[in-house]
Amino acid sequence: MSLQSTMDDTSNRVQLVPAAETPVPAVGKRGQGMQRARAVVLALIVPVCLMVIWDVMVRWTGTRLVPSPYGVAVMMWDFAFGGIYDDAYSASLPIHFWKSVQRVYGGFLCAATIGIPLGLMIGRMPLLRKLLDPTLSLLRPIPVTAWLPLSMIFFGLGPRAAIFLVFLGAFFPILLNTVFGVRSVDIRLFEAAEMLGCSGAQQFRSVVLPAALPSIFNGLRLGAGFAWILIVVGEMTGVPEGLGAVIMDGRTLSRTDLVITGMIIIGVTGFVSDRILLMLSNYFLRWSPQHHA
């Protein structure tokens, strides 16, 4: 008698149709396209309205302090490709952008490479938790921007102070979410692993890390968000290149079009970087029924 013949009634819940043979109905594809287009349209309504209000307000008040959307668009074009104003900022977007991206991801990656392993260990090792948790809890409420004077003393005026700020800003959300992720895993999963002979470093790799992964990705997304906030603060003093420096220069020179251009570029870059993390998260958490955005 084979067990196969008596599989419970729910056994055909999973339909194991080989992917290559799955016919994709044309209607389904078109439906999906429609839905995506709808989402894009819905997402654009508010920004477009804001721009219209902005434009109307500028014309209505006749202010010279804030440029119109058109003025910013011209500035943005010049910043990216040059050929309009031909000043110090023409066609300088690539270099500023590249410097900021390097610093953001440098600091962010440092925060992740230290924060994730440390968080996994704090989550699983009571001794380490007792040793570090009080200190970390004490440091955490200090706003990262309050570290700016000290970090300039430690690292001097320049990009390294900015990277340090980014690191600090990304580090705590990554660390705390990793610890939380490990702590909220069903303890019986660790016991099951131990019974199968999976312990020590191998258990960290095969059980602790994947179990905490949903929470780790939350931490990474939060951390990346803070990193983009802090790069501007970090680049505002003593750094010649970078989007933060551009915004600061714009302020000093009363060039609001430059300031707004920098803000928009940071906003869009932060958005794209979050989307990339979200895609990675959906890929690595494809086993989880809760993670299909």
Next chain:
Amino acid sequence: MVALATAFKPAATGASLEVKDVSHAFDIDGNVLPVLDNVSISVAPGEFVALLGPSGCGKSTLLRLVAGLEPPRAGALEEDGVAITGPYPSRVVVFQDPTLFPWRTVWDNVALGLEAQGVLKTQRHRVDAAIDLVGLGAFKKAYPHQLSGGMAQRVALARALVNDPRILVLDEPLGKLDSLTRITMQAELVSLWQRNGFTALLVTHDVEEALFLANRVIVFSDRPARVTADITVDRPYPRHRGDPHLAELRRQILGLLGLDATW
């Protein structure tokens, strides 16, 4: 099934298990909750022992001690005369809840034991054999959230079996199955045990299941659990559910559990 059985290398022999004067308790809000009271059980190599007792009396707790997940407050446990000090793959417990790793497919869940021993590369066929044995060959690539409760329970069984355990410890493994599947699985469990020669310790609340499967049935009292009876079921396999001797034992055991057999 016969082909699978030969592909599945039997363990050398079952190990013996000794539970010596074990008492255990939990602290709940400053109160001590005694759970096991001086329990002694001796299981011979290759023997199939069923543990029966009222719900909440401490059966699962005893299995946690056998697994080595917790030390007992008093007494000692030994496998083949060696003190049990921690979990070990030759003595796997399949708990009531299957606790599969949700990020691993069925195949990867079953493979973890061999992966941990570093022999997975050369022994992949053992994983396939264990999965086929529990009848889930078509679900190797499914994730746990795509399985029914009964299927998940069988994956947990395969995950234990792949290690060629010398003692297989089962905590109400068939509790979640419908009665038809349950009867089939009981027969399957007997033939698995006979083929592989491991020692089996099975917790169940089903008297008939205990009598159908085990060489010996140990009956526990209410919490804190004490051994109230140790009944040898001297009947050859395969057993028949209508066997009058088993019916008589069933009546006795129900009496011990405080229930009168009304049918």
